[in-house]
Amino acid sequence: GESVGLHLPTLSVQEGDNSIINCAYSNSASDYFIWYKQESGKGPQFIIDIRSNMDKRQGQRVTVLLNKTVKHLSLQIAATQPGDSAVYFCAETAANQAGTALIFGKGTTLSVSS
């Protein structure tokens, strides 16, 4: 069958291209999803989030798509810039439950060349 969007550990793009980073999440009970950007020597930085009652959300240059049927999340970055180079993680949680934790997916290292 056709692949929904495989996770790639690394992604190399040219400046100005659009980037798509994919993530598969694990828990059907998760209702809140976040994309983080992590630069070397720093903690994860919030990029965009989406709740399970939505399938698309847009921010500045970024769009998150959620496909609950196949438990798949993607991050689209428009007009990628060298400053976007970092490791990107998706994370899932049950947002309304106290004491629950973020579960992070496998990261994707984005390299942007100018």
Added chain:
Amino acid sequence: DAGVTQSPTHLIKTRGQHVTLRCSPISGHKSVSWYQQVLGQGPQFIFQYYEKEERGRGNFPDRFSARQFPNYSSELNVNALLLGDSALYLCASSQGASGGYGYTFGSGTRLTVV
């Protein structure tokens, strides 16, 4: 405004020693969570504290403990250090107790066990 601050930024310990890591949350945030990030992987949940009470615990041995103080700052303690404890330890703060919602991460403490 100051973000989440962690101290120290780096430290080196010997196997079998004890270590204490500290975290100051964003002003007004009452919840602190701790995560361990081994090189090349996503962060893994260790503890969440809210209003000085433990609200969640990840799959870590009893050598790991934490507490939260009346000013909402927190300490993570690790006893009998093992080489495998070498990692970046991240602290995240949020206003409420809901898991993962409204998190802000600090830059972490890089622990090296030799």
